Amino acid sequence: MTVRIKYTKTGNFKFIGHLDLMRYFQKAVKRAGLDIAYSKGYSPHQMMSFAAPLALGVTSEGEYFDAQFNTLVSSDEFVRRLNAQMTEGVEVRDVILLPEKAKNSMSLVAASDYHVTPVQGFLEEEWDRLLRGAGKLLEQEQIEILRKTKKSEKVEDIRKGIYKLYADGNQLYMLLAAGSEYNLKPELVTEALCGFLSIPYNRAAYQVHRLETYMKNEEGALVSLLESGTKIQ
Amino acid sequence: MDMTKRALSDEILMQVEKPARYIGNEVNMVKKNPADVEIRFAMCFPDVYEIGMSHLGMQILYDQFNRREDTYCERVYSPWPDLDRIMREKNIPLFTLETQSPVMDFDFLGITLQYEMCYTNILQILALSGIPIWAKDRGNGVPFVFGGGPCSYNPEPIADFFDAFYIGEGEVSYDKVFDVYQAAKRENLDREEILYRFSKIPGIYIPSMYEVSYKEDGTIRAFFPKREGVPEKIQKQLVMNLDEAPYPVKPLVPYIRATQDRVTLEIMRGCIRGCRFCQAGMIYRPTRLKSVEVLKQYARDMVKSSGYEEISLSSLSSSDYQCLKELTAFLIEELGEKEGVNLSLPSLRIDAFSLDVMQRVQDIRKSSLTFAPEAGTQRLRDVINKGLTEEEILNGAMQAFHGGWNKVKFYFMLGLPTETEEDAEGIPALCEKVAEAYDHIPKEERTGRVSITASASFFVPKPFTPFQWAAMLDGDTYSDRAHHVKDVFRKQPKAKSMKFHYHESYVSVLEGVFARGDRKIANVIYDAYKSGCIFDAWTEFFDYEKWLAAFAKNGVSMDFYTTRERPVEEVLPWDFIDIGVTKQFLASEWEKAKQGVVTPNCRESCSGCGAAKFGGGVCYDRKN
Missing domain, CATH: 3.30.750.210 (Transcription Regulator spoIIAA)
Incomplete structure (x- = not known):
């Protein structure tokens, strides 16, 4: 039986990488005494898969993983038992049961939205310009950035990956493509916006926070990954 | 209390490799309010986090100290060179993981000494903490710097950097140390008097309370307490009932993968x-x-x-x-x-x-068998009293081959006392026999080709062993011998199934100096550190030239400590420690070794x- 677990990753946990976070949950599930299912063989591993890895330094309140259990407890009990094992920075928010043959969260992910906030060493004036410039950037037909990989550099048009981009109070809001089809990192959009406005980009000057991870429903609308299943009573 | 407090900014943490090394808050971390305790103890493993977190002894003491309500024990590890550079640039003081507070605010800094090559890291810890490197320069209000662990069985090369050493197993006497400290604090005693009181606790060695004099040939003439009431001999402390000793049943669980995870x-x-x-x-x-x-x-x-x-x-x-x-x-x-x-x-x-x-x-296909014969011939195995015979090795290997194994690992040492060319050549000869034994396994039982990996390290004589008097080979002779063994491996009929690795000599030579060194070594360590030596246990940072320069500058000869065989009468730097095993026993074992006579277990x-x-x-x- 597969359940989907929604959790947050905040505070110091932003310095814990994706693989370490997976290992953290594997141990937490054991400590919580939950009846997790294992693969077969000499080195059995827990049947667990994560939705959309978060870059180091990014916080989130919309993270997901799927896990298989041999026996279940109620959603509330899942949440309570897991949270009793969490260290500061991770909180389990929801647990749902997926129907049989449900697709896993990783393959479902279609988009994520984010808040970007200025932190330190960044002039207020420049931040205001950035907020005001967001709309103009979105009017462009093409938004070209230089994407660097270990081996090569290439120019890429990221416009198709930006669904929404606007000032939300003093924060910059963005809804971006995520998942296997096309994945756009919020840092790249911030960098592109800075470039567009001729503001020097400094990664350490922004805090990125993921709000939610979405999938597409049958009508093609973006909905929460929790829509795949139901609460366990 | 705010547990999300951090000593390092986001910007710094995002710049350094593995920021999780510095944020603490791991599963089972002990949380206390420093304002509620009377003793703050910073416990340090002077190497990188992933190594330090793998160490059981530190987890045992962390758990034990924190069982005391009046004490909060926190952890410190060596900042990796990337962060070290930033901390020096920005004047960020070294901090503990738990409360992220400066080490200087603590009553104690306890440093575990697991291997000699961490010595420059100790100086790094002191310098980044703002603690004067030499114990004699520390005044009231500076943490008491304690050392413990295996290397404290000869603390002399680093004695001048420490206020105290704890000789033996930590479970026994630390409660006494804390109680004495509490009382002394109430009486408002100054540093010197507190140290004097510590010196009377069994197992505690206060280097500044002892005088060493040397003969003209550089060996020790006498070693004696400077003050009435300071013990002449320090008794090793030992837990006699392990079932009753505290054990960390809620171990710290790191977020990043530790070496022992x-x-x-x-x-x-x-x-x-x-x-x-x-x-x-x-x-x-x-x-x-x-x-x-x-x-x-x-x-x-x-x-x-x-x-x-x-x-x-x-x-x-x-x-x-x-x-x-x-x-x-x-x-x-x-x-x-x-x-x-x-x-x-x-x-x-x-x-x-x-x-x-x-x-x-x-999974048998993936795992390998491990043998540690340490020496290639029976003669030499008798010298080192390693009760493992060729017959046992061959029998064990055959049983394993029948069971489906085909990978074998061997550990050897080169440069053991009395070692001859024949002993060295015995290493490939033994490996060849095991490889040939595989031929006797019926083809249908075989799981592939046999593969034998042998590795040799450079023997380093250690204090409190029968070989504490032995000469160590010089680096070049060791290297020549290792090359020769490698050549002999190449000439074996089964050479294609065998691999031979050996350790470089330089680090072992230094280890040899530190292991049996005396107080004259402290200046060398200090100068090497000042010239940039740090993380010497890591090949990528080890800089032998800098070490050679530090020895030359101080006029200290490495050979005096390594290649010189000591007469049994010589006063050894660690003679003031009583480990229970007597010097007479060690000397008789040294004699029996030379005669190739084994001692029963x-x-x-x-x-x-x-x-x-x-x-x-x-x-x-x-x-x-």
């Missing part, structure tokens, strides 16, 4: 074998066991409190643990099959029992080493 179950301390090169085998005498019932309970509790899916046994020689069968059966059946916990095995002697256990817990018969004076352990077990 599993539940560690300590089953035994000490070793009955008496290999003559082995320091641990002497300083932890007598052998003491934990009862199997206690271990079962610990295993259950620790798996539950940590969530680890792997458990490993810790001891110097697990095959000598008498209830090993019962314990492994429990771990495999109760924790393995029911809870999915893997058992990772320490090196066991290869026999029918250990092969059976390995078969149950490992502690269960076969008592050889009267002196450790019986502790009144327990294997010395008093009824023979069965």
Whole structure:
């Protein structure tokens, strides 16, 4: 039986990488005494898969993983038992049961939205310009950035990956493509916006926070990954 | 209290490799309010986080100290060179992981000394903390810097950097240290007087309270206390009932993968074998066991409190643990099959029992057999008192080959006392015999080609061993010998199935100096550190040229400490420590070594080493 677990990753946990976070949950599930299912063989591993890895330094309140259990407890009990094992920075928010043959969260992910906030060493004036410039950037037909990989550099048009981009109070809001089809990192959009406005980009000057991870429903609308299943009573 | 407080900004943490090394807040971390305690203890492993977090001893003391309500013990590890640079640039003081507060605010800084090559890292820790590097320059209000662990059995090369050393197992006397400190604080005593009081606690050595004088040839003339009431000899402290000693049943669980990332179950301390090169085998005498019932309970509790899916046994020689069968059966059946916990095995002697256990817990195709004969010929194995015969190795290997194994690992040392060319050539000869033995396995039973990996390290004589008087080879002779062995390997008929690796000589030569050094070495360590030496245990940072320069600058000869055989009458720098095992016993073992005479292990018969004076352990077990 597969359940989907929604959790947050905040505070110091932003310095814990994706693989370490997976290992953290594997141990937490054991400590919580939950009846997790294992693969077969000499080195059995827990049947667990994560939705959309978060870059180091990014916080989130919309993270997901799927896990298989041999026996279940109620959603509330899942949440309570897991949270009793969490260290500061991770909180389990929801647990749902997926129907049989449900697709896993990783393959479902279609988009994520984010808040970007200025932190330190960044002039207020420049931040205001950035907020005001967001709309103009979105009017462009093409938004070209230089994407660097270990081996090569290439120019890429990221416009198709930006669904929404606007000032939300003093924060910059963005809804971006995520998942296997096309994945756009919020840092790249911030960098592109800075470039567009001729503001020097400094990664350490922004805090990125993921709000939610979405999938597409049958009508093609973006909905929460929790829509795949139901609460366990 | 705000536990999200951090000593480092986001910007710095995002710049450095593995920021999780510096943020603390791991599962089972102890949280207290520093305002509520009277003693703040910063416990340090002077190497990178992943190494330090793997160390059982530190977890034991962390747990024990924090059981005291009046004490908060926090952790410190060496900042990796990337962060070291930033901290110096920005004047960020070294901080503890728990409350992220400066080490300078603490009452104690305790540094565990697990290997000699961490010595420059100690100076890094002191410098980044803002603590004067030389103990004599420290005034009131500066933390008391304590050292402990195996290297404190010869603390002399680093004695001038420490206020105190704790000789022996930490569980025994630290409560006394804290109680004495509390009382002294109430009386408002100054630093010197507090140290004087510490000096009267069993196991505590205060280097500044002793005077050393030297002869013209550089050896020690005399070593004596400067003040009335300071003991002449320091007694090693030992836990006599391991079942009653505290054990960290809620181990710290790091977020990033530590070198040892599993539940560690300590089953035994000490070793009955008496290999003559082995320091641990002497300083932890007598052998003491934990009862199997206690271990079962610990295993259950620790798996539950940590969530680890792997458990490993810790001891110097697990095959000598008498209830090993019962314990492994429990771990495999109760924790393995029911809870999915893997058992990772320490090196066991290869026999029918250990092969059976390995078969149950490992994938044979991937795992290999490990033998540690240490020397290539029976003659030399008798010299070092390593009770492992060629017949046992060949029998073990054959049984394993029949069971489906085809990979074998061998550990050897080069440069052992009395070693000849024939002994060195015995290494490839032994490997060849094992490789040829595989030919006797019927083709249908074979799982592939046999593969043999042998590695050799450079023998370093250690204090409190029968070889403490022995000459170490010089680096060039060792290298020549290692090259020669490699050549002989190439000429073996089964050369294609065998690989031979050997360690570089430079680090071992330095280790040899530090292991048996005296107080004259401190300036060398200081100058090497000042010239940029740090993380010397890491090949990528080790800089031999800088070390050579530091020795030259101080006019200190390495050979005096390494290649010189000491007469048995010589006063050794560590003679003031009493480990229970007597100098007479070690000397008679040294003599027997030269004659190639073996000494039976502690269960076969008592050889009267002196450790019986502790009144327990294997010395008093009824023979069965």
